[in-house]
Amino acid sequence: MENKKKKSEFSKYPIEDKTILIIGYILLGLFVVAIILPMVYIILASFIDPVTLQNKGLTFDFSKWTLTAYERVLGNTQIWVGFKNALIYSVLFTVISVVVTLLAAYPMSRPDFKGKGFFNTIFVITMFFGGGLIPTYLLISNLGMLDTIWAILIPGAFSVWNMIIARTYYMGIPRDLQEAAEIDGANEMVYFFQILLPVCTPIIATISMWQFVGMWNSYFDAMIYLNSASKQPLQLVLRSILIQSQPEPGMVSDMQSTAERAQLAELLKYATIIISSLPLMIMYPFFQKYFDNGIMAGAVKG
Amino acid sequence: MGKASGNTASVSESSKLHNLLVYMKQHWQLYVLFILPAFLLTIIFRYIPMGGILIAFMEYNPIRGILGSEWVGMDHFARFLSSPDFMRYLMNTLKLSVFGLLWGFPIPILLAFLLNRILSTKTKQRIQLVLYMPNFISVIVLCGIVRILLSPTGMINSLFGTQTNFMTMPSAFRTIYIASGIWQGAGWASIIYTAALSNASKELKEAAVIDGANIIQQIKAVEWPAIKDTVLIQFIMSVGNIMSIGFEKAYALQTDLNLSSSEIISTYVYKKGLLDGDYGFSTAVGLFNTVINVILLISMNKIVQRMNEGKGI
Numbered sequence: 001m002e003n004k005k006k007k008s009e010f011s012k013y014p015i016e017d018k019t020i021l022i023i024g025y026i027l028l029g030l031f032v033v034a035i036i037l038p039m040v041y042i043i044l045a046s047f048i049d050p051v052t053l054q055n056k057g058l059t060f061d062f063s064k065w066t067l068t069a070y071e072r073v074l075g076n077t078q079i080w081v082g083f084k085n086a087l088i089y090s091v092l093f094t095v096i097s098v099v100v101t102l103l104a105a106y107p108m109s110r111p112d113f114k115g116k117g118f119f120n121t122i123f124v125i126t127m128f129f130g131g132g133l134i135p136t137y138l139l140i141s142n143l144g145m146l147d148t149i150w151a152i153l154i155p156g157a158f159s160v161w162n163m164i165i166a167r168t169y170y171m172g173i174p175r176d177l178q179e180a181a182e183i184d185g186a187n188e189m190v191y192f193f194q195i196l197l198p199v200c201t202p203i204i205a206t207i208s209m210w211q212f213v214g215m216w217n218s219y220f221d222a223m224i225y226l227n228s229a230s231k232q233p234l235q236l237v238l239r240s241i242l243i244q245s246q247p248e249p250g251m252v253s254d255m256q257s258t259a260e261r262a263q264l265a266e267l268l269k270y271a272t273i274i275i276s277s278l279p280l281m282i283m284y285p286f287f288q289k290y291f292d293n294g295i296m297a298g299a300v301k302g
Numbered sequence: 303m304g305k306a307s308g309n310t311a312s313v314s315e316s317s318k319l320h321n322l323l324v325y326m327k328q329h330w331q332l333y334v335l336f337i338l339p340a341f342l343l344t345i346i347f348r349y350i351p352m353g354g355i356l357i358a359f360m361e362y363n364p365i366r367g368i369l370g371s372e373w374v375g376m377d378h379f380a381r382f383l384s385s386p387d388f389m390r391y392l393m394n395t396l397k398l399s400v401f402g403l404l405w406g407f408p409i410p411i412l413l414a415f416l417l418n419r420i421l422s423t424k425t426k427q428r429i430q431l432v433l434y435m436p437n438f439i440s441v442i443v444l445c446g447i448v449r450i451l452l453s454p455t456g457m458i459n460s461l462f463g464t465q466t467n468f469m470t471m472p473s474a475f476r477t478i479y480i481a482s483g484i485w486q487g488a489g490w491a492s493i494i495y496t497a498a499l500s501n502a503s504k505e506l507k508e509a510a511v512i513d514g515a516n517i518i519q520q521i522k523a524v525e526w527p528a529i530k531d532t533v534l535i536q537f538i539m540s541v542g543n544i545m546s547i548g549f550e551k552a553y554a555l556q557t558d559l560n561l562s563s564s565e566i567i568s569t570y571v572y573k574k575g576l577l578d579g580d581y582g583f584s585t586a587v588g589l590f591n592t593v594i595n596v597i598l599l600i601s602m603n604k605i606v607q608r609m610n611e612g613k614g615i
Contacts, residue, residue, distance in 0.1 A: 020518070024415075028413070031413065032432050035435065036432060038447060038451055038485075042450070057457075058460075100340050100343065106332070114325050122341070126348040128595075129592060130348060130592065131352045131354045131355055132571070134575045134588065135351035138357075138364075139350055139354065155343075156347075216440070217441065219550060220549060224572075239442050239554070243445060266453070266455075269446060269449075269450050270450065280438045
């Protein structure tokens with residue numbers, strides 16, 4: 001039924017428009033294929049025997065298929081340490097960052113707040129100018145935060161950009177709510193926590209997602225500030241497997257020849273990519289709408 | 303006393319101060335509970351490092367600290383600006399972001415126009431789901447994917463029956479960087495245009511269709527005007543960020559053999575500073591980059607102000 005309607009809608013177009021549309025659909029189709037193809041290739045390749053994969057590429061001879069890469073990656077403790085650390089860092093960072101940012105955005109959203117200009121200048125300057133890598137590193141080092149979880153969680157906790165987005169959102173909440181609360185004798189804390197925050201859940205969800213995914217996917221701070229293997233987040237473990245081609249100890253060491261080890265290390269990359277991307281890939285369709293909201297919030301400001 | 307007109311100013315000054323203190327006392331929670339944490343974090347982790355920029359003018363010795371190290375004035379800047387590497391790293395940085403912008407900027411707009419022409423909402427949503435997906439892959443995994451697909455035995459080479467090692471070719475680096483960036487980000491970047499397009503007045507569009515406007519005319523008369531402002535602002539913001547091209551991806555795509563095109567200022571700052579321990583020099587190079595970036599941003603903001611009747615970003 002719906003199909004028929006579409007067809008008739010399409011056939012309404014004049015011939016030159018049809019040509020444009022068809023070219024357009026083909027372009028879009030190519031883009032979609034270009035996105036899916038590498039993913040499918042990696043999924044398939046991750047199941048194939050390393051020697052066959054290196055010599056012949058993909059094969060549908062299922063006798064050459066194996067789960068060895070998954071067994072070796074999942075059987076390795078460092079991957080799990082990475083997952084655990086990434087989860088801890090991302091959750092804690094999200095909580096700290098969202099709390100600090102939402103709190104700061106509230107006074108900045110009030111028209112009567114005295115000192116708004118001062119704070120605004122102080123905050124906005126940091127969006128454009130900073131001390132840079134070495135001065136920041138030396139500060140973290142002098143504070144004794146090197147190789148501690150705090151070096152990852154605290155310095156970037158306050159996000160000016162997110163504060164601006166939250167502030168814009170607060171300002172869209174009708175003032176009557178606040179006036180009503182003031183007449184009822186509610187103080188700032190009561191108004192903020194019991195009246196304002198509950199109506200701001202969409203923007204809170206959005207900022208939380210951003211911070212979580214941002215922390216989950218980054219590696220730079222962890223690379224420069226953390227040394228202990230036991231503190232490495234997932235991305236650093238992935239970096240040694242995928243980028244430096246140095247599988248974790250135990251993943252390939254039982255292989256006899258160097259060539260075998262190299263082939264297996266290559267195969268492990270495919271399985272590692274699948275295993276490490278799966279959680280976000282599965283979850284993303286469910287929280288996609290929060291990201292959309294956030295993009296719109298950013299656009300309003302932009 | 304207090305009769306002279308000159309004193310009224312100071313009286314009102316002091317009453318202003320008084321008002322401020324009364325306000326702060328009444329609303330102390332706003333200052334102490336709400337804004338103080340963010341303020342402290344900003345001062346400690348953003349402003350104190352700005353003071354550390356002094357290192358750029360010193361032969362910094364970690365044991366002696368800032369107070370005990372020797373001043374060298376502009377020596378580090380002179381050394382960097384006169385070294386043959388300077389031009390190369392600057393050009394690598396600029397080329398990577400300028401070409402990235404030229405190739406990467408139009409594609410999301412095109413995608414939004416194409417998505418807007420899909421008649422079935424369901425199909426559109428499915429396509430969007432696929433287009434947005436790569437955005438959630440981390441930099442490391444993206445670069446891992448790129449490396450295995452382009453390896454001598456990877457997908458690309460087995461498609462063409464060749465054994466080229468792209469990751470070791472300096473001439474291939476920029477293409478790899480930009481193409482993988484489009485692969486990952488173009489769909490996501492199209493969201494903002496898709497939204498602007500869906501705000502294009504339905505009535506206007508229907509009127510255009512009734513008037514017999516073809517697709518090209520509809521785009522010109524209805525759709526382009528609807529997204530023009532968004533396109534402009536996105537473009538200006540991207541130009542303003544040209545020097546702040548990220549460290550993470552460039553570093554993860556570097557190999558010893560492609561450095562002649564893949565070494566950019568941010569990766570150089572990292573290597574010089576944290577790997578070689580040349581703190582002063584590294585800070586100077588970073589500062590140089592920041593200053594160019596600030597200049598770019600300020601001039602872009604001026605341009606926006608002029609076009610936007612005095613309102614900056």
